[in-house]
Amino acid sequence: MKKIISVLILSASLIGVSAHAQKGGQHGMQMKQMLKDSLHLTDAQADSVVAIRTEFQKKIRSVMKDSTVAADKRKEEIQPLRKEMKTRLQAILTKEQMKKMQEMQQGMHGEAKMNNDN
Secondary structure, eight states, X not given: OHHHHHHHHHHHHHHHHHHHHHHHHHHXXXXXXHHHHHHTOOHHHXXXXXXXXXXXXXXXXXXXXXXXXXXXXXXXXXXXXXXXXXXXXXXXXXXXXXXXXXXXXXXXXXXXXXXXHO
């Protein structure tokens, strides 16, 4: 009986992890396609941009969640991360693609701000 329960729990856990990974994978694929279409990126460029953004989003999110650090100090810690991300993206994208991506980001931040104001 214990073995059956253990197998059921393990199976449920694996299904949950698989579903989460697929959802994250779908988001990554959507992001990649949107970047390719909007910025006219190659597959290699899009893969690199998604990987870099994912890496730095995790780092920035980690800093933002650190409640032991004051809010103004967290902003100071995030600035070099964003600068490094920008530098790495500039190595992959053309000037025009970089400009377009920054405009898209500003547009998204503006929309998010407007939605928060409502």
